[in-house]
Amino acid sequence: SQTIHQWPATLVQPVGSPLSLECTVEGTSNPNLYWYRQAAGRGLQLLFYSIGIGQISSEVPQNLSASRPQDRQFILSSKKLLLSDSGFYLCAWSREGLASDTQYFGPGTRLTVL
Amino acid sequence: GQNIDQPTEMTATEGAIVQINCTYQTSGFNGLFWYQQHAGEAPTFLSYNVLDGLEEKGRFSSFLSRSKGYSYLLLKELQMKDSASYLCARGSQGNLIFGKGTKLSVKP
Numbered sequence: 001s002q003t004i005h006q007w008p009a010t011l012v013q014p015v016g017s018p019l020s021l022e023c024t025v026e027g028t029s030n031p032n033l034y035w036y037r038q039a040a041g042r043g044l045q046l047l048f049y050s051i052g053i054g055q056i057s058s059e060v061p062q063n064l065s066a067s068r069p070q071d072r073q074f075i076l077s078s079k080k081l082l083l084s085d086s087g088f089y090l091c092a093w094s095r096e097g098l099a100s101d102t103q104y105f106g107p108g109t110r111l112t113v114l
Numbered sequence: 115g116q117n118i119d120q121p122t123e124m125t126a127t128e129g130a131i132v133q134i135n136c137t138y139q140t141s142g143f144n145g146l147f148w149y150q151q152h153a154g155e156a157p158t159f160l161s162y163n164v165l166d167g168l169e170e171k172g173r174f175s176s177f178l179s180r181s182k183g184y185s186y187l188l189l190k191e192l193q194m195k196d197s198a199s200y201l202c203a204r205g206s207q208g209n210l211i212f213g214k215g216t217k218l219s220v221k222p
Contacts, residue, residue, distance in 0.1 A: 034209075043214035044157070044201070051208075090156055100144040100205025105156040 002027035006091050006106035013113055019064075019078040021109050023091030026072065030096040033074040034103060035066055038088040050074060051096070086113045118213035120202050125219045131190050134216045136202030140183040144205035148176050148187045151199045151215065160187070160200075192220050 003026045013019060025031050035047040046059045048066035056066050063082060067075045074091055088110050092103040117139035126132040138146070145164045149157035163169055163178035163185060175188040187200055199215040 032208075044203075044212040046209060046211075049209060098208045100208055100210060102147065102159055102162055103210055104159060108156045110154075 004093055004106040006109055010110045013081050016080050019081055021076040023074040024072055025093045031093040034092040035076050036090040081113045083113050120213045120216045123217045126192055128192055128220055128222050130192050134187045134200050136185045138183050138204045142206045146178050146185045147203040149201040194220050196220050
């Protein structure tokens with residue numbers, strides 16, 4: 001069966017510090033991978049998605065970036081965090097292919113920027 | 115959520131039935147999904163509709179009308195553990211577009 005991991009679970013960072021969140025998927029090959037952010041009182045906002053190694057599409061221009069160095073690894077980064085970057089960051093995967101398909105979420109990382 | 119509307123909050127009684135409605139923009143539609151999200155946790159997949167009609171899965175059912183851009187999630191025999199947010203999402207161009215969710219509170 002497929003599993004998705006995220007770490008860390010919680011993170012408190014000062015404004016201006018760098019960020020690296022990691023997501024890995026097990027039990028499947030060539031998954032589509034996604035990064036979402038969920039701010040308090042708001043819906044899920046798609047940040048990045050990837051259909052393959054090195055292929056990243058950005059949905060919202062901001063001070064975040066994503067990378068996919070391996071087939072089942074997806075990393076979310078920032079060079080300098082802003083207060084507005086606080087939120088619940090969720091990684092998700094779906095089966096390979098271009099059609100909209102069921103997405104399965106990791107446990108999430110709760111980020112607080114102070 | 116982009117072009118997806120669902121009520122912000124609902125309250126229901128334990129043992130009752132509740133229907134959570136969702137309307138969406140029909141252009142580029144590629145499936146309708148429902149997720150459950152307990153406070154502080156990640157969303158979990160509940161149901162998927164791509165054709166018109168009702169899909170039943172235990173106490174949960176989901177309905178879709180593509181021509182009306184309308185779906186609902188029906189929860190029967192409500193339990194306290196059903197208190198959560200319910201997210202409606204539509205497939206579009208390979209991705210999912212999520213609504214802001216409906217927070218359901220189940221009272222004894």
